């Protein structure tokens with residue numbers, strides 16, 4: 001049988017050389033359309049049918065390619081975008097696949113355009129006549145910013161696979177749960193005046209001191225109230241990122257801003273967290289009406305968990321003779337779970353993601369191909 005698509009490494013190269021940075025900063029944010037079209041061409045060559053959908057109000061696209069019809073089957077999901085990079089810290093060209101020291105370097109090699117090279121290579125090597133249930137490949141947009149690709153797909157699709165595998169870099173461990181992420185900014189407005197007479201104004205930094213005290217109490221409360229032993233950090237965490245006042249030293253500071261993030265474990269929902277935060281700020285807001293404003297910054301991502309007792313988790317654990325575990329970073333799983341039970345399992349380490357000289361070690365190549373092949377045989381043949 002002649003191969004219809006380029007070699008594994010040629011495909012890898014072609015995916016890495018297309019810049020697909022997504023960023024909150026509109027001047028560096030890029031469309032992923034060229035990559036989506038390339039993936040579509042590859043999967044079409046393998047007789048997959050293709051659906052490309054524009055994410056409303058953006059220049060970003062999702063692709064769903066599928067082979068086979070009917071119920072069940074398996075969906076592999078990956079995001080097409082990468083984070084931005086700092087050219088002063090990279091020693092290789094981020095958009096040129098470089099092979100050295102038993103490693104493959106490039107932006108997105110593990111996080112996670114490389115996953116598509118693995119999928120294409122494995123699928124091209126399978127006897128497609130043995131496929132009885134559908135294989136789906138989902139390529140999403142904007143995972144690194146607002147996850148709008150996965151959000152949109154989970155709301156609009158009708159497919160019902162038996163299982164979803166997200167190929168984020170987990171060192172080929174099976175991940176059944178992760179923490180969430182939510183970030184806040186509090187703006188505190190005072191009244192300015194000459195510093196020689198503090199009673200001429202309201203100092204926003206002094207109010208911020210009261211707020212921080214209360215937030216630290218909340219931090220202690222959620223730490224002792226919520227516990228999940230499967231996580232290496234077994235409780236929700238809170239971190240203050242910045243505090244900024246705007247006045248010269250001889251003025252009363254009229255605006256102070258605090259930013260902080262919370263990483264909830266699966267038992268702590270956003271709704272509960274919002275209530276706790278509101279309660280925390282209630283007293284101070286009453287004391288200082290119309291001066292304290294809390295808002296979300298970035299896009300909140302819920303924590304995720306599928307029970308270790310779920311039959312799909314058991315099935316995959318048994319297939320590879322390893323136990324599932326947890327991570328502290330976020331994925332698209334909280335959105336894709338609406339479609340099917342979701343696990344995270346992919347080549348390479350998260351330590352290299354969002355890092356200069358991102359690389360995949362050669363030692364992942366064969367095991368990853370074997371794992372993907374086994375999954376397809378188990379769920380689709």
Ligand SMILES: [Zn+2]
Nearest residue numbers: 079111112168
């Ligand atoms: Zn990723």
